[in-house]
Amino acid sequence: MAGSTFGSIFRMTTWGESHGKGIGVVVDGCPAGVCLCEEDIQKFLNRRKPGQSRFTTPRKEADEVTILSGVFEGKTTGTPISLVVMNTDQRSHDYSEISTYYRPGHADYTFDEKYGFRDYRGGGRSSGRETIARVAAGAVAMKVLEFLGISVCAYAKEIGGIAVDESCMDLAECENNAFYMPDAKAAERVMALADQKLKEHDSIGGIVECRIDGVPAGLGEPVFDKVDANLAKAIVSIGAVKGFEVGCGFAAARSTGSQNNDVFRMKDGAVVKETNAAGGILGGMTDGDQIVFRAAFKPTPSIARPQQTVNRSGEEIEVSIKGRHDPMIVPRAVVVVECMAAAVILDELLVNMSARADRIKDFYGR
Amino acid sequence: MAGSTFGSIFRMTTWGESHGKGIGVVVDGCPAGVCLCEEDIQKFLNRRKPGQSRFTTPRKEADEVTILSGVFEGKTTGTPISLVVMNTDQRSHDYSEISTYYRPGHADYTFDEKYGFRDYRGGGRSSGRETIARVAAGAVAMKVLEFLGISVCAYAKEIGGIAVDESCMDLAECENNAFYMPDAKAAERVMALADQKLKEHDSIGGIVECRIDGVPAGLGEPVFDKVDANLAKAIVSIGAVKGFEVGCGFAAARSTGSQNNDVFRMKDGAVVKETNAAGGILGGMTDGDQIVFRAAFKPTPSIARPQQTVNRSGEEIEVSIKGRHDPMIVPRAVVVVECMAAAVILDELLVNMSARADRIKDFYGR
């Protein structure tokens, strides 16, 4: 059942393995007439590239995107946009060992169970490199959202249990530290912790938060295709995500109705909410307020310290995973969350256009 | 964009409003040859019926299901199963007031923004009664899963901040208290809290946990259609859910790789995991272990105490929501979570059948 396509009208179909010839995505359903060039996409890919600090894998990956179709004279044509990032680092590693056993916390075992065998080179299809395709597609969505006056912004909210201090959060700060954290002090503490974990050959997890501004009220469908339900699927489908929450999220479960209900007010002739426990979504539909959600990432499963596991022959063995791996997933995952969110919101905008008969009549000028 | 259909192969399409003629669902893609009668479905509907304790709304709702199609001589035929619950309590309430303003925490405002107007009677399409259709469809899925040796079980893990003590959890206990809680002592404390909140005209939230046993390894697709991603969408699409987590969930974000990685072992010739931080899902595919996930429910937004809001004319007003409402959603939501989970797992089982060429060849006996 396929499973490599995401979205209803704005749709991405991804392909590629970590150490195959390349990674790519076909973006179908992108509206015509939006300015788009490779640099628009490259700048998002650069944010997920490894090797940018000692806390990400030092592997060299150029990750240069090429637009193969769907853009003509600098504008999207409405037809599918094929984007590809060729894998440059394809020299023959020695995978003879890794091919024989199941790494704990990885999809090796489940892949074998599903398909009977797997492309074991660098994790194959379940590698983190799969997110290149998501980022490339999301960058296209981001360009359309920008044209429509909508902005999406994600950042590290918490890493290894060290959270951003919300009272002095500064988004501009994200660019100044290796963790994409909007709080310099928290980032410093994370750096110390990360250095310690690197020494211990261990890894840490964290939480990414995402905010979306400028979204009109009324997007989303009231039952299964709620905006938050679609965001939940988009975000939980990112490798290593183990939790999703919108607005007050799990904290709402410990709140009361009188605390958690956002009071409606009038402001400049418009209906607004005094607070935003809802995270910008009521009954699955956007309420015009900022959309806020969070994703919980588990620690990187690839750790250098020895681990117990089993091999394909059914023997219990001890393994040490070689190579340098990211001691945490969060910093590079921020842009992935942002891009998946952008794809969802653009899709909701397009889907919502057919909600009202009078607007359809206006649209077709009748 | 529709939005009232859920699932890939096993698909439910729901319809109906709280105070319209009825609520129903068309279950398409149910395999042929499964024994099914109305009682199989009714027993699940009875679990979500109101009026079973003083902590649920005392409204009288018979909620009797009728099978209109898709079953012949006691067995599913493979064609769509149409299920309907007629609304019996349709006497003309006075909705003149509620129709004019936006209840805080409800979808009144977003419905108006999306469609230009709304069926305001009892919440219309965004009423909790919408879940009748989910439960009816999920009950069908449950019958098929039972035939295949798979069980799904949900319960209240935490209500109003009072959590089940995992060391003495007893699922049999769920039937003995009004909260579907597997811990008698916790249930008693919840009862005291709930009584207090009723007096305060306030409401509380909580967390539902769900466990699924007997699922074969290898279900789910490695990229967008991960089992946990599909569960996330299914669960977050339930009204009032603000968060979803699988396995260790948000706690994994504060864990380390060495703690969070589940060690593989051999047991009776089979690969098993020593622990289950993963919640039975690795890389989006089932690993043969128990699937465990949780959903966070916000407090009931309908509370009797006065609240500030605005009306359709753009005036700020104070309102008191009349009628008796559930002071908490969780007890009646347990079965809804269970049923949505059942629908997802059955769908995954069906989708997975086409994963391997050799098994397809065997299937067609060639």
Next chain:
Amino acid sequence: MAGSTFGSIFRMTTWGESHGKGIGVVVDGCPAGVCLCEEDIQKFLNRRKPGQSRFTTPRKEADEVTILSGVFEGKTTGTPISLVVMNTDQRSHDYSEISTYYRPGHADYTFDEKYGFRDYRGGGRSSGRETIARVAAGAVAMKVLEFLGISVCAYAKEIGGIAVDESCMDLAECENNAFYMPDAKAAERVMALADQKLKEHDSIGGIVECRIDGVPAGLGEPVFDKVDANLAKAIVSIGAVKGFEVGCGFAAARSTGSQNNDVFRMKDGAVVKETNAAGGILGGMTDGDQIVFRAAFKPTPSIARPQQTVNRSGEEIEVSIKGRHDPMIVPRAVVVVECMAAAVILDELLVNMSARADRIKDFYGR
């Protein structure tokens, strides 16, 4: 894989068997704010009702539709519209014989092969009564199209080899004969032929033509979701249809490029075509001209004369199908073709709204 849902944004999901409790459809994705009442749908259902002449089965079927959801204060709400026609004629026929063998030209054998057994009462799910659901859903689409200034009109083009004389075609004539034929003389000849075939206990086939006016240019997608491809699926999915063609259709295969190319001209400042060999569709997209297509219906497979076949025990037997059946399908199928076409065109209108970024920006008023 389900298979009981049709459409992308405007979606119908049908259910029901010939002699089950009823036949129904859930119409999801219908825009909000369109006036709709049961009479709007009933008038289309009446056109497919049997018993209107001696050339249709004399079975009494009231076929009264009820709207169960999705309409409030006389207008569609944007949420699913559930329509049901209860089966009134459910007295216990004797199906003991028909249940044991495979009627030639029917789906009895294929149903058994697919599902292992079948609801044999009156053809079950493969009965012509299944089209009640299509007509009900199409009637809703028709109401929206009317609001948007688009009309759909089908009629019998040819029955038993007797074709309408195009030079004197008069659509008003359709109502004056039992065959829905826009040519009184042709209808008279068909009547004589039909009477003869009734005597011979045989049946005849025919061709339905459909014309759609007022469709804006640019609908449809250039590759797989061409308007004509979607119409082809919609029409060939109607029971008994064995062929579909658009514009000049099969005749185009015997034409030359110079004959078959429609010359573009200017008329009142607009681009028009001098001829319409294309049938209003170029490259899968509407060209603003009238859409014209045809469907070939086979003769009714239920004939009273003895036929050879086999039974479920694998014995060759001779059978005579009892009961009075329509000696031709075409007259009652006209409205089914019309309704399926309406559903496709409405869907194309909704899908097309997201084609251009500038129009999306205008739509959202930014």
Next chain:
Amino acid sequence: MAGSTFGSIFRMTTWGESHGKGIGVVVDGCPAGVCLCEEDIQKFLNRRKPGQSRFTTPRKEADEVTILSGVFEGKTTGTPISLVVMNTDQRSHDYSEISTYYRPGHADYTFDEKYGFRDYRGGGRSSGRETIARVAAGAVAMKVLEFLGISVCAYAKEIGGIAVDESCMDLAECENNAFYMPDAKAAERVMALADQKLKEHDSIGGIVECRIDGVPAGLGEPVFDKVDANLAKAIVSIGAVKGFEVGCGFAAARSTGSQNNDVFRMKDGAVVKETNAAGGILGGMTDGDQIVFRAAFKPTPSIARPQQTVNRSGEEIEVSIKGRHDPMIVPRAVVVVECMAAAVILDELLVNMSARADRIKDFYGR
């Protein structure tokens, strides 16, 4: 609404323009474990390559396919197979003229109406080169079908009104003439006609027939997703197709029930049909017999003789389309029909696996 994806479980998503960087397809949902190499695909692409006779365009197009993902150690992995054919002939043609007007019979005008502008180089997305992607994807389906013992075979049934003589049809003959026609004499007459039409600067149409053997009974869904309905969409979505028919097709409309019903017989313990008017499909489901369908192709719209049309400024002009074009589409379309049919049938096989509960239980070994 996207529109560049086809199929339910076995899904192709195509991209690319005639004179862009390349043409490609992502095949998702292909079962794991099937041997696949580039040569398996190339041999199908070679059949649609131009320049093979004087009756196809002499343009040089290498059309070499590369597998970018989804195959490991010579076998499909179950993950998406990305196939690409780079466009080698991208030298800068002069499109300044063609960009300004609308070619009769082409999608130039409808593209402009839909998207506001178009990639006019060589027809852009609506070029016949789009079928490269269909053939590549279909070749993968064909490899899986072969593994399952199913064969698909198409050929030219009729060109320019000259039909194959069915009494002496010989499929081996197809390879011996430029038209893929299974009748040497008919091919000779077509050659004479084609030479004449080339001199007249005109073009001709034709009919492709396709036969599929080895398909088990019971595939297809009884209502909208009938096998013939899915084939109809697949085939009519091929550019230049104006008609589709299955079995006796339009001729059935002129037949009687007693002629058109296929008698069931027993043969070697199996149910068979004496004749095959149904074309292997009854009630939308396969009956185990050979599937037979036909597609009507219009004449190539690009003809060298002068034609009247309008330009983008709304002026009526006379144009002569430069370059050498295929005087007929049929010979190169044969393989496209075959490949689309293969994709549909494979999809039906996969979809059908979940039809019966007992078989699902067997599949999962419970």
